[in-house]
Amino acid sequence: MTVQPKVVIVGAGIVGCALSDELTARGWTDVTVLEQGPLFATGGSSSHAPGLVFQTNASKTMTEFASYTVRKYSDLTLDGQWCFRRVGGLEVATTPERLAELKRKHGLATSWGVQGSLLDPDQCATLHPLLDREQVLGGLHVPTDGLAKAVRAGEAQARRAIGRGARFLPHHTVTGFESAGGRVTAVVTDRGSFPADVVVSCAGFWGPRIGRMAGLTVPLVPLAHQYARTTPVPALAGHTTEQLEASKPILRHQDRDLYYREHGDRIGIGSYAHRPMPVDLDDVAPPALPQAPQTPQQPPQQMPSMLPFTEEDFAQPWADSQALLPALTRAKVEEGFNGIFSFTSDGFPLLGEAPELRGFWVAEAVWVTHSAGVARAMAEWLVEGTPRTDVHECDLNRFEPVQLAPAYVHRRSCQNFVEVYDIIHPLQPMEEPRPLRVSPFHSRQRELGAFFLEASGWERPHWYETNRDLPEVAAVPGRGAWASRYWSPIAGAEALATRERVAMYDMTALKRLEVTGPGSLALLQYLTTNQLERPVGSVTYTLMLDETGGVRSDLTVARLGPERFQIGANGPLDLDWITRHLPGDGTVQVRDTTAGTCCIGLWGPLARDLVQPLTDADFSHKGFGYFKARQAHLGNVPVTAMRLSYVGELGWELYTTADCGPKLWDTLWEAGQPLGVVAAGRSAFNSLRLEKGYRSWGTDLTAEHNPYEAGLGFAVRMEKGDFVGRHALLGLTEQTVPRRLACLLLDDPQAVVMGREPVYLDGAPAGYVTSAAYGYSIGASIAYAWLPGAAAEPGTRVTVEYFGEQLPATVTEEPLFDPKMTRLRC
Known part of the structure; x- marks a missing residue:
């Protein structure tokens, strides 16, 4: 007989009540809900919430949370x-x-x-x-x-949970937590302690206070x-x-x-x-406590x-x-x-387990609109090991350390209040506080007139004004008003210059992790899908899955030594996932090296002509093959060079320490002048990667998708042995999955869409766009979209709805550019 975990929920507002219902419905009935106030008008946000539930949201996840809330609460009654x-x-x-x-x-x-x-x-x-x-x-x-009647819905769910064995205790103020071996063991209140294997803080705006007791920053205002x-x-x-x-x-x-x-x-x-x-x-x-005397406060x-x-x-x-x-x-x-x-700094809830106190979870910054949906996802996460809805946007551990500074959280959360009903463009950044994180190339980029947008605190160039005089600018077509925001035709010229000559891309914002130790290979083999047992100097594209086979992230893993790996990751959630799986014997260490290093992506048909004269190392195709890595010096700068490309052109990712960054930039820039080198930004980068069909995790795919649906089955090696998610992939192929990520070409080359638009098949909604951009090299507008498997076949005619207009498009073979990979492997 399985022993049930003891669960203590802090807070009996709408979220705590909903979570108790969802947990007990799944068989976890040893649930105690502690509330500092009365039941069920507890005194928090739920008690006064006006209860408006609007489901439409730019986030698929938040819409799903709201839609489930509507369905669940529609079936609830309380005393008629x-x-x-x-x-x-x-x-x-x-x-x-x-x-x-x-x-x-x-x-x-x-x-x-x-x-x-x-x-x-x-x-x-x-x-x-x-x-x-x-x-x-x-x-x-x-x-x-x-x-929604929040207090009423809360009590209705609480009664169902109580009927299954849960208990609700009012007027219990949490004063601390007990722990042992890095795990929570009890909740301490002003009325005694409560043993706990799992604690979930659903304290609402009191969440930061509860978090501090557990040594956790809960970044809400x-x-x-x-x-x-x-x-x-x-x-x-x-x-x-x-x-x-x-x-x-x-x-x-x-x-x-x-x-x-x-x-x-x-x-x-x-x-x-x-x-x-x-x-x-x-x-x-x-x-107030029961019978408390009236006071002015x-x-x-x-x-x-x-x-x-x-x-x-x-x-x-x-x-x-x-x-x-x-x-x-x-x-x-x-x-x-x-x-x-x-309010939070990015407008999303805070869900997940504390990184340094196992068993302590939070479900905070959740409004009534999303309460039941969040509770369901949290219950799935706790009972089944992973939520069925992708929650990476809401994960507590999504923030970089700089984004947890109290001043940052305060300023951004206040700005989110101001903008709650504003019309926000998908690329629109927050304006303050900026800049926070800049690469060592920042001063050089400013001299070149970089137009910066921000992501994860990083200032990232999207194009460079000094490229306005490039001859390719004249060949770049215009686009509609919405797609023209945070865009310039200069980006098209930079993309074409990359295809025709050579360009430098700042890749410093890419998360870099170093995994070392005698157990490092075994750990990474278990956490990823591809075969990493390769010689030193190999680079491998691979995936991290959850237990259901959903893609948690995609990585590039470079084996730089027998027990040393450099990982190109997507963000803090990857570091958190690897850290949670570290063996307890100390045989593996993981370290975030991003801040102390930098990277230039040097790509284009003339990339070898630029880099070879700078080094004694052999950068020929025979001497330095595709998906290989080596240490070298470019001029006076020591680099780790990796021959891979996210834009589909010959070239290298060139890594060095942050102190040598400016010298690396200057060395490449000076050597590239006779070759017509340009600095290029993220806007060109996105166009080039879509021409090659390269996926962007978090946009094109999430944990809701498996590798075969996403067209990434090539990165799965079922024969290598056990890995996380392997069992869930048994029997799947790209031919049998019910949906697939498909490449669309719009009939109108000037009709550039932005992502998240609905796709219609035979007049009925059938899917949605993920990434989109104009393909400057192919002269067509590209959109990737999730479609039913049968509809994802090349030649299928669909329409994309964009601001109410139906844009005809055709499913097309991918990749659109250089399908035989001749430009990469030369």
């Missing part, structure tokens, strides 16, 4: 009362820019399986008669959106958000009952950072149209998360609300409060 009402959701546009954005969002909804429709002004006014039809240019209607209720609105009289609360769709007026819902004959108004109001947890009173019935309403911040939102909903001119603001919610 509803927990969710599908009144529908309506977003309206009052500007042309927002109208275009709603068309894009309709595409996102379709991509992720949420049905919605675009409405004209008359249809919007019919659906929501309080609207001023003259202000509205159009709308997006999702019939399955609606209202509590921010106040205004919510007001009006006096009775005559136009609503008789339209609904107090029990049903609403007769019309929930409404968003994102051009003014506002949303609305009915409370019977009153209107509730939520506003993000005010300054960020960060909250110091030391200023938030704890929930804790009036009766007042939730700690409900701060006094600042009327001056609501003046303009009230005026904007009366303009959109003229019926409000016959009402007043009757009451309001500033409610505390959790």
